[in-house]
Amino acid sequence: MVVLSKPAIKQFSLIKTCKPTPTFFPSIPLIDLSKPDSKSLLVKACEEFGFFKVINHGVPTEFITNLETEAVQFFSLPLSEKEKTGPPNPFGYGNKSIGPNGDVGWVEYLLLTTSPQFDYQRFESILGKNPENFRCAVDEYVSAVKRMGCEVLELLADGLNIQARDVFSKLLKNEQSDSVFRLNHYPPCPENQDMNGRNLIGFGEHTDPQIISVLRSNNTSGLQISLRDGNWISVPPDQNSFFINVGDSLQVMTNGKFKSVRHRVVANTLKSRVSMIYFGGPPLSEKIAPLPSLMEGSEDSLYKEFTWFEYKKSAYKSRLADNRLGLFEKIVAPLNKFDKTKAPPSIW
């Protein structure tokens, strides 16, 4: 990535970070997957934050460090070399430009499908004669993280008293699962603030469209999540843990009981941030709808019917910060203010 001149910085989004600091910030839920109470804590975290950190996750450290080494090696290559594996249409190397609709950030990345048919030969010229090391590191890591993500989804199904424990996890385990893997690199940005104290954006605010996202980063800060009250909090980095986001599809399947979390990354002044994210998505043909067993009494679905293909198509027409689910929400008539069992008011 090239060093930015001052006028070049202007094209990036800037966010105001000089808001008055609220007196109390809740801390990010921490879930120990080896503890018997984890399922109820997971449900609570998904309802309140749509985001949590997991420890005792069972992903071997070796898989994490191998992949981080491969990623750092890749991002250290000259830009002209990295660009040979781009553009990300939809998979490959991308630099500053995120998605097809004009979003930009202080980030470079590699977007990969987790499908076994992915053609790593595109990487051959730059990763040496044998792109196998890179492919192996991705495969080992993704399989372990997917296993852990599925365990979390099964605990969640249990915690919600759903009979079929695999109701969510089977979508990720399905051979046709439309899951994505992403390596992000945020180079340090020494002049990451403008004169008004606003920070330069690494990855603009958004929710992830899939079911869940499993994120791991090195020890560099930058990730922030939005709380229900609209305040943003910084997520302290922890390279030994994983962070899990509820995605839009899980919000719909739980009829809004779980909330997909808005999050963003701000550029760091001094250190490089490297993150690796597995986005667990359903097969393209899968209908995304609230689970009947989660609907209480005469509760209606908050969403129109759609398949993952339809949602994804619509998501790729949107900008990062858009409320993508908005287009699929049902217009719910306001609750009748008057008690129908009593006589109507005289104006009727």
Ligand SMILES: C=C1C[C@]23C[C@@]1(O)CC[C@H]2[C@@]12CC[C@H](O)[C@@](C)(C(=O)O1)[C@H]2[C@@H]3C(=O)O
């Ligand atoms: C601006 C965009 C980038 C994105 C596709 C989109 O049009 C809207 C959703 C974005 C997002 C966010 C989560 C993941 O990083 C991602 C791969 C995804 O599935 O949806 C990105 C898309 C992208 O970078 O292409």
Ligand SMILES: O=C(O)CCC(=O)C(=O)O
């Ligand atoms: O890089 C990160 O830490 C988060 C990036 C992110 O939210 C995404 O790629 O969807």
Ligand SMILES: [Fe+2]
């Ligand atoms: Fe994200």
